[in-house]
Amino acid sequence: MRWLLGKDLLILRRSRLLVALLIVYPVAIALLIGFAISRSPSRPRVAIVDETAPGATVQVGSERVNVGQYARQLFSQVQPVRVGTRAQAVAKVKSAEVLAAVVIPADIAARVTSATSQAELEVIYNGDALEQAIVQSQINAAIAQANLGFSEQIQRAAARAIDLLLRGGNLGVLGAPANLVGLDEIPSLLHRVISHQRPGPDRVSLERVAAFAGFAAANLSVSKNVLATVGQPIRVRSTLLRGRRTPLNTFAVVVAVSVSLMFVCVLLAAGGLALEREEHALGRLVRGLVSRETLLAEKALLAAACSFVVAFAMLAGVGAFVTLDWSRVGLWLLALALGAVAFGALGVAIGALAREVRAASLLAFLLSLPLAFLALVPAGAVARGLYDAINAVSFVFPFKATLQALDAAVNRASPSLGLSLLHLAVLAIVFGGLARVGLRRAE
Amino acid sequence: MSAALSVRALSKRFGELQALRDVSFDVDAGELVAVIGPNGAGKTTLLSIIAGLQAPTAGTVSRGADEVGWVPQQPALYTKLSVAENLALFAHLEKVGDPRAAVERMLEQTDLRDRASERVGRLSGGNRQRVNVALGLIGDPPVLALDEPSAALDPAQRERLWAFIGGLARAERAVLFSTHNVAEAQRYAGRVIVLANGRMLFDGPPLVLLREVGEDEHGDLERALVRFLAQRAVTAQAGER
Incomplete structure (x- = not known):
């Protein structure tokens, strides 16, 4: 095996373009995937036409909320591009300078204040169906956030107005009397007056008024909570049933490293074995010079070793930018090593089927790419039956098991590392056996 | 003196196809033996069994794979x-x-x-x-088996190759080669083995094969082979009747 390894390393050293492609291509793919997964959607660039008058307010009882607050809420959710007119906004959407435009109409304050007709925003989109779907969902989310923020402003104003009614004092409304009595104080004031009244119809009437005032004060203080409930009726409390919460960026690192490990290892193992057939050397080797098992093991281990080095270098390199728990480095190495061996076995199984390097590489590529994407399909994203089928496919190939092993090693995610390593060991044996059968049939 | 290579009752079956049937011959040290015959005669199968690439269904080869040098038709090189x-x-x-x-x-x-x-x-x-x-x-x-060694070579390259292989035989190595080029067999081989449908129909010097079909030593071995195979086919049909 030593001489075969030496020969293959020499051939690899002389195939610089191939080695560069084998390393650069998967790393580029892996980084793109990692980037796509880890990066939260950027704020959409949106043209905003604010037609409201400067200083326009929404009146809530004695309180006023500046409509400018709403525009500010909206601006914080998007990359705002202020434009003066609707026509300018439409032009920017048409030229794709912005994804969409939002027109805040001049009558928004009046409509919110009136509480009889709902205020309306105009949203202008462009683009194809996919773009529209993405932009609509982003804009809708931004508007929902802005609405929520604005409704909180209004809630707070309403709450302050209610407090003033309960506590009394100066309402701050033009024409309102100063130092008004609060609803809270009325029952005690009335009871003092009632205590000086003789029994009779007047006293009964005052007692009824005092009872009503007490009831009204109690219920009005509760209404602040009711307002908060109506503003955000349901709050979300998350509970994770399995494993620990994995930060998205470290999961993205794990995905990127697993993809690189798979591509380098499978392509190298498949290509290495196919090269023996392409060079017609297989027959010469297996007629007593090298056993078929040794040949397969040599190809799988060489590919595993190369991909292990690439993947670990990538993990360590990314570790400079993302916080990783280096005290678990031994477990990372274990997960990478088992994953590489399983991918090596898959690679030689592919190489045993192909007669030449190009066919082996194409086959390896065509198999690897969908495996990576299938393993990343989240539950609930597709129909139940399809998800079960995807899970079954992912189970019989090493990508998902490697991803789980590495996620467990790096992020302490579930399932446990031991289970994933056992899964990988079984897959390595199965694919090694298939490669042995395939090689025998190929001769 | 014992033969450098002895093949005894060699048979090979691929499913329904009988590729070799009861083939036996010897090759002595210093001999240059050509295996000739039409396509599908079993030439490559015979050589690959001698070289240890395939196991026979029946029969024996006196040398193990490590004692037979193997030269496949396509150069097996890195x-x-x-x-x-x-x-x-x-x-x-x-x-x-x-x-x-x-x-x-x-x-x-x-x-x-x-x-x-x-x-x-x-x-x-x-x-x-x-x-x-x-x-x-x-x-x-001690034994060298070559499968179509001169295929895909130009005449000058073939000439140099045969000079080299001839030198090996002169150095007391037993050399067995298969070829489609019957003229090469006539020119360089001391003995020819004719295979057809997996059966060995002839084993002897090219001159004897020429005489089998009434040609003299200046006759064309390729033409003689065609006539020989045709005669054998007629004989086989008569035997079946």
């Missing part, structure tokens, strides 16, 4: 390695006692010393075939 690196690799894999000396010896014998450090992928077809033969000889086997 094109990214140099001539010397290819030779050294197989010298080590064959567990030759002194690999360095073996490489030197083969470079000398194949007259490729000047090309020793050149990558095989840059060599001409003729020189590649020389390296291919050299790899078959690197373990210094």
Whole structure:
């Protein structure tokens, strides 16, 4: 095996373009995937036409909320591009300078204040169906956030107005009397007056008024909570049933490293074995010079070793930018090593089927790419039956098991590392056996 | 004197296809024997069994795979390695006692010393075939089996190759080769074995085959082979009736 390894390393050293492609291509793919997964959607660039008058307010009882607050809420959710007119906004959407435009109409304050007709925003989109779907969902989310923020402003104003009614004092409304009595104080004031009244119809009437005032004060203080409930009726409390919460960026690192490990290892193992057939050397080797098992093991281990080095270098390199728990480095190495061996076995199984390097590489590529994407399909994203089928496919190939092993090693995610390593060991044996059968049939 | 190679009652079946039927012959040291016959006669199957690439269904070969040098039709070489690196690799894999000396010896014998450090992928077809033969000889086997060694070579390259192979036979090595080029067999082989449908129909010097069909020593062996096979087919049909 030593001489075969030496020969293959020499051939690899002389195939610089191939080695560069084998390393650069998967790393580029892996980084793109990692980037796509880890990066939260950027704020959409949106043209905003604010037609409201400067200083326009929404009146809530004695309180006023500046409509400018709403525009500010909206601006914080998007990359705002202020434009003066609707026509300018439409032009920017048409030229794709912005994804969409939002027109805040001049009558928004009046409509919110009136509480009889709902205020309306105009949203202008462009683009194809996919773009529209993405932009609509982003804009809708931004508007929902802005609405929520604005409704909180209004809630707070309403709450302050209610407090003033309960506590009394100066309402701050033009024409309102100063130092008004609060609803809270009325029952005690009335009871003092009632205590000086003789029994009779007047006293009964005052007692009824005092009872009503007490009831009204109690219920009005509760209404602040009711307002908060109506503003955000349901709050979300998350509970994770399995494993620990994995930060998205470290999961993205794990995905990127697993993809690189798979591509380098499978392509190298498949290509290495196919090269023996392409060079017609297989027959010469297996007629007593090298056993078929040794040949397969040599190809799988060489590919595993190369991909292990690439993947670990990538993990360590990314570790400079993302916080990783280096005290678990031994477990990372274990997960990478088992994953590489399983991918090596898959690679030689592919190489045993192909007669030449190009066919082996194409086959390896065509198999690897969908495996990576299938393993990343989240539950609930597709129909139940399809998800079960995807899970079954992912189970019989090493990508998902490697991803789980590495996620467990790096992020302490579930399932446990031991289970994933056992899964990988079984897959390595199965694919090694298939490669042995395939090689025998190929001769 | 015992034969360098003895093949006894060799048969090979691939499912329904009987590729070889009860083939037996000997090859002595220093003999250059050609295996000829039409397509599908079983020539490559016979040589690959002798070389240890395939196991026979029945019968025996006196030499193990490690005692037979194998030269496949397509040069089995690593094109990214140099001539010397290819030779050294197989010298080590064959567990030759002194690999360095073996490489030197083969470079000398194949007259490729000047090309020793050149990558095989840059060599001409003729020189590649020389390296291919050299790899078959690197373990210094007493028997050399070559499958269509001159296929895909131009006339000048063929001439040089046969001079080289002839030299091997003169150095007391038993050489067995298959060929489609009957003229080459007539010119270079001391003996021919005729195979058709997996059966061995003839084993003897080319001159005897010529006389079998009424030709003299100046006759054309290719024409003689065609007539010989036609006669045998007629005889076989008569036998079946």
